[in-house]
Amino acid sequence: MNLGPWGYLTILAAAAAMTFAACVFVYIGRLENRTPASLGEKVGAHKAVLAKLRKHEPLTSDEFDYAKELVGDARSPLAYAIPGALFSAGSFYVVGCLYELHVYGGNPSFRTFIGVLPMLGSINIFGQLHRVARLNRRLKDVEISGNADRVGVGVDSAQSKR
Numbered sequence: 001m002n003l004g005p006w007g008y009l010t011i012l013a014a015a016a017a018m019t020f021a022a023c024v025f026v027y028i029g030r031l032e033n034r035t036p037a038s039l040g041e042k043v044g045a046h047k048a049v050l051a052k053l054r055k056h057e058p059l060t061s062d063e064f065d066y067a068k069e070l071v072g073d074a075r076s077p078l079a080y081a082i083p084g085a086l087f088s089a090g091s092f093y094v095v096g097c098l099y100e101l102h103v104y105g106g107n108p109s110f111r112t113f114i115g116v117l118p119m120l121g122s123i124n125i126f127g128q129l130h131r132v133a134r135l136n137r138r139l140k141d142v143e144i145s146g147n148a149d150r151v152g153v154g155v156d157s158a159q160s161k162r
Contacts, residue, residue, distance in 0.1 A: 006099035013092035020088055023081035031073070039066040046070060053135050058145040071139055074132035083129070086122035090115040 039045045039062050049067050052059055073079060093115030101108060
């Protein structure tokens with residue numbers, strides 16, 4: 001049986017999707033089994049802490065611990081399995097459609113390339129993870145303040161001045 005290049009690429013994409021999916025389950029299991037940071041339960045904490053870290057503002061010890069957790073999560077190689085699984089699933093759809101067109105004939109349509117959408121989304125997720133992971137350098141130089149009431153997480157700085 002001759003699968004041709006599209007058949008072999010389909011098998012490769014399916015194997016990659018299953019491998020990445022297994023890695024995602026391991027990663028999510030590790031995240032669920034750990035004790036969550038107390039600051040992680042507040043709405044908007046993720047965005048506020050990372051913004052303070054990007055702007056080189058001083059962090060409280062709770063914010064520093066939460067920022068360390070966020071950056072550590074983004075630096076994990078298993079975190080990159082999430083965009084990898086999405087990308088390989090989109091690739092599986094595209095090359096699978098092209099294989100079917102190769103075997104049964106026909107011309108590619110818009111439907112054939114619908115799989116490109118999750119591929120583009122996975123590139124965005126990869127970029128977001130990489131942007132957070134790069135903040136590791138700033139964690140080393142961060143100033144930790146002792147003010148516990150400065151934890152303006154979820155509150156806009158303009159609102160807190162009123």
